Amino acid sequence: MINSSLKELAIALALKKVSSVELTQLFLDRIAKLNGELNAFITVDAERSLAQARSADARISAGNAGPLTGIPVAHKDIFCAQGWLTTCGSKMLSNFVAPYDAHVIGRFNDAGSVILGKTNMDEFAMGSSNETSFYGPVKNPWNTGRVPGGSSGGSAAAVAARMAPVATATDTGGSIRQPAALTGLTGLKPTYGVVSRYGMIAFASSLDQGGILARSAEDAALMLNVMSGFDARDSTSIDRVTEDYGRELEVPGGVAPNLPLTGVRVGVVKEHFGAGLAPDVARAVQSALDELRRLGATLVDVSTPNARLGVAAYYVIAPAEASSNLSRFDGVRYGHRAKSYSNLAEMYSKSRAEGFGAEVKRRILIGTYVLSHGYYDAYYVKAQKIRRLIANDFAAAFKDCDIVVGPTSPTVAFELGAKASDPVQMYLNDVYTIPANLAGLPGMSIPCGLGEHGLPVGLHMVGNYFAEAKMLAIAHHYQCATDWHLRSPEGMSA
Amino acid sequence: MSANWEIVIGLETHVQLSTDSKIFSGSSTAFGAAPNTQASAVDIALPGVLPVANRGAVERAIRFGLGVNGGLADNINRRSEFARKNYFYPDLPKGYQISQLDLPIVNGGEIAIVSPTRGEIKVRLTRAHLEEDAGKSLHEDFHGMSGIDLNRAGTPLLEIVSEPDMRSAEEAVAYARALHAMVRWIGICDGNMQEGSFRCDANVSVRRPGEALGTRREVKNLNSFRFLQQAIEYEARWQIETLEDGGRIQQATVLFDPDSGKTRVMRSKEDAHDYRYFPDPDLLPLVVDEAWLDRVRGELPELPQQKRDRYVSAYALSSADAVALTQSRETAEYFEDMVDVLGDDAAKTVANWMMGELAAALNRDNLDIPRSPVTSRQLAGLLRRIRDNTVSGKLAKDVFDAMWQGDARGEDAADLIIEKRGLKQISDVGAIETIVDQVLAANSKSVEEFRAGKDKAFNALVGQVMKASKGKANPAQVNEILRRKLS
Numbered sequence: 007m008i009n010s011s012l013k014e015l016a017i018a019l020a021l022k023k024v025s026s027v028e029l030t031q032l033f034l035d036r037i038a039k040l041n042g043e044l045n046a047f048i049t050v051d052a053e054r055s056l057a058q059a060r061s062a063d064a065r066i067s068a069g070n071a072g073p074l075t076g077i078p079v080a081h082k083d084i085f086c087a088q089g090w091l092t093t094c095g096s097k098m099l100s101n102f103v104a105p106y107d108a109h110v111i112g113r114f115n116d117a118g119s120v121i122l123g124k125t126n127m128d129e130f131a132m133g134s135s136n137e138t139s140f141y142g143p144v145k146n147p148w149n150t151g152r153v154p155g156g157s158s159g160g161s162a163a164a165v166a167a168r169m170a171p172v173a174t175a176t177d178t179g180g181s182i183r184q185p186a187a188l189t190g191l192t193g194l195k196p197t198y199g200v201v202s203r204y205g206m207i208a209f210a211s212s213l214d215q216g217g218i219l220a221r222s223a224e225d226a227a228l229m230l231n232v233m234s235g236f237d238a239r240d241s242t243s244i245d246r247v248t249e250d251y252g253r254e255l256e257v258p259g260g261v262a263p264n265l266p267l268t269g270v271r272v273g274v275v276k277e278h279f280g281a282g283l284a285p286d287v288a289r290a291v292q293s294a295l296d297e298l299r300r301l302g303a304t305l306v307d308v309s310t311p312n313a314r315l316g317v318a319a320y321y322v323i324a325p326a327e328a329s330s331n332l333s334r335f336d337g338v339r340y341g342h343r344a345k346s347y348s349n350l351a352e353m354y355s356k357s358r359a360e361g362f363g364a365e366v367k368r369r370i371l372i373g374t375y376v377l378s379h380g381y382y383d384a385y386y387v388k389a390q391k392i393r394r395l396i397a398n399d400f401a402a403a404f405k406d407c408d409i410v411v412g413p414t415s416p417t418v419a420f421e422l423g424a425k426a427s428d429p430v431q432m433y434l435n436d437v438y439t440i441p442a443n444l445a446g447l448p449g450m451s452i453p454c455g456l457g458e459h460g461l462p463v464g465l466h467m468v469g470n471y472f473a474e475a476k477m478l479a480i481a482h483h484y485q486c487a488t489d490w491h492l493r494s495p496e497g498m499s500a
Numbered sequence: 501m502s503a504n505w506e507i508v509i510g511l512e513t514h515v516q517l518s519t520d521s522k523i524f525s526g527s528s529t530a531f532g533a534a535p536n537t538q539a540s541a542v543d544i545a546l547p548g549v550l551p552v553a554n555r556g557a558v559e560r561a562i563r564f565g566l567g568v569n570g571g572l573a574d575n576i577n578r579r580s581e582f583a584r585k586n587y588f589y590p591d592l593p594k595g596y597q598i599s600q601l602d603l604p605i606v607n608g609g610e611i612a613i614v615s616p617t618r619g620e621i622k623v624r625l626t627r628a629h630l631e632e633d634a635g636k637s638l639h640e641d642f643h644g645m646s647g648i649d650l651n652r653a654g655t656p657l658l659e660i661v662s663e664p665d666m667r668s669a670e671e672a673v674a675y676a677r678a679l680h681a682m683v684r685w686i687g688i689c690d691g692n693m694q695e696g697s698f699r700c701d702a703n704v705s706v707r708r709p710g711e712a713l714g715t716r717r718e719v720k721n722l723n724s725f726r727f728l729q730q731a732i733e734y735e736a737r738w739q740i741e742t743l744e745d746g747g748r749i750q751q752a753t754v755l756f757d758p759d760s761g762k763t764r765v766m767r768s769k770e771d772a773h774d775y776r777y778f779p780d781p782d783l784l785p786l787v788v789d790e791a792w793l794d795r796v797r798g799e800l801p802e803l804p805q806q807k808r809d810r811y812v813s814a815y816a817l818s819s820a821d822a823v824a825l826t827q828s829r830e831t832a833e834y835f836e837d838m839v840d841v842l843g844d845d846a847a848k849t850v851a852n853w854m855m856g857e858l859a860a861a862l863n864r865d866n867l868d869i870p871r872s873p874v875t876s877r878q879l880a881g882l883l884r885r886i887r888d889n890t891v892s893g894k895l896a897k898d899v900f901d902a903m904w905q906g907d908a909r910g911e912d913a914a915d916l917i918i919e920k921r922g923l924k925q926i927s928d929v930g931a932i933e934t935i936v937d938q939v940l941a942a943n944s945k946s947v948e949e950f951r952a953g954k955d956k957a958f959n960a961l962v963g964q965v966m967k968a969s970k971g972k973a974n975p976a977q978v979n980e981i982l983r984r985k986l987s
Contacts, residue, residue: 086548099547106541108548205548212781240550241783327781330584333595334545338648354588377586377776386778 007032008168009494012077012225015171019066019076026059026066026076030120033078036169037123040498044145046154046163048083049091050123058120065118073228075118080170082161083124084131085216086205087111094207095127095139095157098335098342098361108205109237110174110216117232122170126160129363130332131181131209133157134435137426138365145422146189147495148461152419155185155435161219162189167498172220172229176206178213179320180414180439183451186219187414187464190453190493192481194218194226197471198446199244201230202237208331210324211242213443222491223452223481227252230474246472254479265302266483272298273308273407278438284417290455290463291413294484297454298411301487303480306407310399315392316440317433322376322389323444328366329373335361368429397445404470409480413438414451414464442468452481453490462493506709507736508716509672509702510626510664513679514657515689516633516697517560523632523656524551524598531695535638539650545593550782553582557656560688561605561630562788562796564658567686568609568625570805573793575608582630582783586776591635591648599659601777604629605786611662611682612805613674614823623675624663630786631657658688664703664713669732673725676700681828686800699723704735706743714739715749719756719763731756735763807832815839815847824855830869837876842883849883857900874903875911882914895923895971927974929981932965935973936981939964950986958982 007015007024018024034052041047055078062076086092086104088111093099107115114121128138136144136159144159146152147167154163158175162185165173175182177195186193194217201216208214216233220226231252236245261268274295279288299305337343337357344356362370376385403410415435425432442449447468454465465484469477485491522529525542542549565576581603584596606628615621635653639646660679666672680698683689690697700722705714719735722728734756739749751769756762802810808822817825825835831854838850858879862872882899885891891899891914899917902908908916918924926932940947943964950957965978 086546092547094547102547104547106546203548204550207547208782210781239552241552242781326778330586330596330776330778333586333588334547334593336588336590336595338590339544339593340546350590374776377778379774379776382776382778 008036008171010171011222012074012171012220012228015077016071016073016075020071026062026078026120027056029076030055030059030078030122033122033170036167037164040147040167040169043150044147044163044167044169045142046126046144046160046167046169047080047123048093048095048126048141048160051090054089055120055122058115062118062120072117074114074232076120077172078120078122078170079114080122080125080161080164080173081111081114082127082158082173082175084127084176084207085111085174086207087121087124090121090124092124092207093140094131095129095141096361096363096366097140098358099207100140100342102341104205106205109202109239110233111205113232113235114174119232125158125164125173128157128159128181129366130207130328131157131176131178131214132328132365132369134180134184134432135420135422135425136160136185137422138363140363143422146419147498148189148419149459152421152461153188155188155415155419157181158185158219162186162191162193165189165191165219165221166495168494172218172225174216174229174233175219176209176214176216177439177443177449178209178215178324179443180436182217182219183439183449183464183466184415184435186451187453187462187466188419190462190490190495191451192220192223192226192453192485192491193451193464194220194230194474194478195442195449196230196234196474197244197448198443199242200234200448200472200474202235202240202243204237204239204243208327210327211331212327213320213324215443222485223450223478224252224255224485226450227255227475227478227482230478249475251475251478254475255482257479261302266486267298267480268302270298270303270409270480271407272303272305273403273410274305275310275313275403275410275412276307277310277313278412282416282434282437283413284457286457287413287415287417287463290457291465294454294465295411297484297488298480301483308403308407308410310396310403310410310441312392312395312399313441316396316444317437319389319392319396319444320436320440321372321433322385323393325369325373326377326386327373329370329377332362332366332370337361365429393444396441400441400445400447400468400470408469409473409477410468412466414466415439418457418459418461418463438466447471448474448477450477450481452484453493454488455490456493462490504708505706505740507667507669507732508664508705508707508713509666509669509732511662511666511672511675512701512703513660513662513676514699514701515660515683517557517656517658517688518690519554519556519560519656521554521556522654523554523557523630525654527654529655533651535647535649536651539635539653543593543650543654545595551598551780553783553786554656557630558605558786558788559792559796560656561628561658562793563686563688563800564628564660564683565606565609566793566797566800567682567803568606568611571797571800571803573797575606576788576793577603577605577607578788579603580605580629580786580788582780582786583777584780587773589634589637590646591637591650591653593635593650593653597632597634598780598783599631600629603785605788611675611678612808612823613671613678614820615668615671615674617668618671620819620823621665621671623665626661626663628658628660631659633657664705669729669736672702672732673729676725676728677827682804685804685829693723696723700728702728702732702735704732704739705749706736706739715751717749717751717763718753720753720766722756727756727758730758730761731763734761738763801829804832811847815844817847817851821851821855825851828869834869834872834876838880838883841877841880842887846883846887849887850880853879853883857897861900861904873906874900877911878903878913881911885914885918889925889927889974891918891923892925892971892975895925899923923972925974926969926972927977929977932969932973932977932981935965935968936978936985939968940985947986958986
């Protein structure tokens with residue numbers, strides 16, 4: 007049961023082979039067994055989850071279940087869920103019980119899914135290893151001496167270790183796709199504006215996007231059907247016709263059953279195969295490209311020459327927005343407030359000095375600096391220009407191809423602590439994923455092999471705006487022909 | 501203080517827009533509720549909440565742009581932008597204020613005023629931009645701590661910035677009054693200054709005429725016309741004295757203390773915040789299309805400038821009269837109502853009375869025109885009796901005073917008072933001749949002087965006749981009969 011797809015679980019629930027309460031308990035037991043070692047969850051509340059499961063069972067019995075009714079879903083602790091501690095991985099919010107539901111949480115509640123718990127994450131989603139969490143690092147289920155990636159490391163570890171069938175996550179520069187690659191999962195960051203940000207604690211507003219960590223493209227499509235859709239409370243939410251993101255999965259593509267990708271033009275970014283890419287990752291990605299060709303796709307070379315500036319632009323824009331977004335955490339209305347202070351300035355400085363960790367402080371300082379008088383044009387304005395250039399690069403590439411592919415992360419999962427003291431090395435983890443955020447494009451990572459030490463490697467895909475259904479179909483056809491996505495960490499599959 | 505200094509003033513005015521809900525949330529904007537009862541998750545800036553712009557607030561800004569530009573929309577940015585102004589203060593929940601910087605919704609426009617020294621002038625507007633208000637810090641009654649009330653946080657404001665076109669405190673007050681009238685005229689602000697719906701900051705500098713602009717100091721938060729006048733007068737005098745004493749003006753933000761009548765420095769330029777403005781990524785650019793502009797334009801009332809032009813062309817009023825009569829929508833309505841009753845040819849008389857007796861009485865009793873004890877219909881009733889020679893212009897002023905005191909009510913109040921007090925003009929030739937004969941008999945000395953060539957004696961005789969008739973004799977007839985009898 008813990009390895010079942012969402013569709014299989016829904017059938018089992020519908021046929022009463024299992025109840026939502028039993029299914030929820032099964033995963034709660036997995037959490038109880040494994041969380042001590044992996045630290046994937048910050049908050050588990052069995053009573054609350056089981057109460058939701060009982061409601062779901064009633065709904066299933068009443069015959070008005072949807073595809074995700076009764077299915078337990080783990081949520082990144084960045085989403086506000088009414089009555090749940092919502093920490094964002096920070097001491098600052100270690101006492102914050104959300105009084106309202108994020109749009110995404112509301113959608114899952116409406117769908118009848120069960121909130122299985124709140125997953126660990128880098129503090130305020132700032133990190134690529136899940137080591138910046140106030141609640142301690144998350145361990146990679148494939149090798150507990152290694153990181154699961156970040157910032158959605160808790161969601162990734164939870165799904166990879168079968169502590170949850172599926173999880174929500176968020177991606178600002180790669181926070182879904184890089185952990186997906188490092189833990190052998192299918193990760194999807196939709197087009198900016200497809201998933202409402204209301205109730206999702208902001209890191210960098212123009213880049214943040216809610217998404218999914220799942221075990222297959224098929225599961226991810228079911229999840230996106232629930233999460234997506236217009237929300238008037240988010241001005242950047244896009245009002246478009248509701249679509250079924252799984253609609254192309256079952257449609258036989260191509261000219262023959264064994265050539266489902268015939269006609270699909272896959273763009274390969276040559277710049278992605280240069281210096282900095284580990285050989286084991288390069289080999290796995292190359293064989294995935296060969297597989298795509300075998301399935302009927304045409305490979306074309308494309309170039310995104312400005313993508314190399316992505317990390318630099320990102321580390322101006324994201325901290326700039328973060329420095330402002332995190333100003334509300336001042337100890338005045340909620341969250342951590344210093345115990346003693348003698349005046350207002352001291353209340354602010356002590357509360358924030360105590361409440362934020364080192365990486366968050368680093369980014370607030372960078373962001374404050376780049377927005378300062380006299381530096382704004384040199385940094386922020388220039389970074390926005392680069393952002394435009396990168397979007398233009400993609401627009402040009404999509405004239406020649408339907409999808410751009412490459413490696414998700416330059417290496418397989420690295421050891422805990424290996425990059426903790428070198429922020430720039432840490433930031434370079436996201437060199438391949440950041441451009442999609444800067445351009446607002448949808449991105450995915452799917453497992454495509456095993457590299458050094460038997461650790462998973464991810465294949466990165468970037469589609470055009472609103473091309474999620476097409477990307478999911480390509481990923482699905484790849485997953486039908488391969489079994490990388492079915493691999494699970496040793497000792498975690500039973 | 502020597503005379504040859506020129507005072508230069510520009511005003512920044514915060515106008516609270518009259519929407520029912522806040523600019524970025526659905527909370528009520530009603531004044532006076534219990535603390536924090538009108539503060540939603542968005543207003544208190546819970547983690548994860550997002551702003552959504554209120555179309556009603558945007559529409560009021562558009563009305564303003566059209567209103568100060570003769571109904572033309574070339575001063576309205578089709579694409580403007582919200583920006584974050586970052587600073588920490590306990591009553592600023594997000595740690596930033598959402599405002600507009602590089603791309604405000606309105607660029608330009610003008611407000612016409614009458615200067616006591618320069619006549620009619622136009623004050624140019626630099627810009628007007630949308631922003632949200634902050635909450636309030638309450639520094640009393642909390643046992644050594646401060647309380648925070650976020651009811652006001654997120655209230656929509658339009659900040660209107662003028663060019664430094666004013667040259668005296670009187671001109672600044674005239675501008676503020678005209679602006680106040682305009683925002684009420686077009687229905688975007690209730691104008692309640694006690695509740696803070698309309699508050700001014702004054703940028704004041706002084707210079708020798710012809711020289712470049714001096715260093716300015718900004719006087720903050722002036723919430724009455726009287727304080728505006730006092731603050732500018734004090735500030736300008738202080739700057740002139742400082743310069744004449746060999747000092748220099750440092751750029752600064754100052755506060756006016758109404759109790760002492762003085763300004764004091766709040767922060768100098770060195771202490772100025774770096775607000776780290778940048779475009780708010782939570783809000784899309786604010787796009788105003790032609791259809792929206794056309795609809796808003798179609799809903800606008802006739803604007804002050806349009807009325808002025810009409811008054812000048814249709815009623816042959818002077819431009820200064822037209823400006824005075826369009827000080828407020830109520831003033832214009834009062835005028836137009838009287839002209840409707842009396843006819844277009846009465847417009848000049850109506851204007852004279854409104855700017856003479858009526859304005860003086862309102863001013864004396866510190867009333868505005870909607871609260872005038874004499875209604876437009878009552879005043880029209882009085883002017884009708886002047887025009888048909890029932891009452892003399894001089895006695896009409898007594899009738900007006902009586903109406904003001906409430907001696908009679910209703911639209912025929914003037915008639916009732918004229919009747920009751922016997923103020924009806926004597927136009928009967930026989931009656932006047934009788935009085936004239938009596939006066940001539942009793943003033944033989946004056947008669948002799950007149951016949952000896954002293955014209956002044958004639959005026960003395962007229963005066964005697966008027967006195968004898970208790971002012972009621974028709975002056976033109978008195979003149980004519982006297983001349984006839986003396987010839």
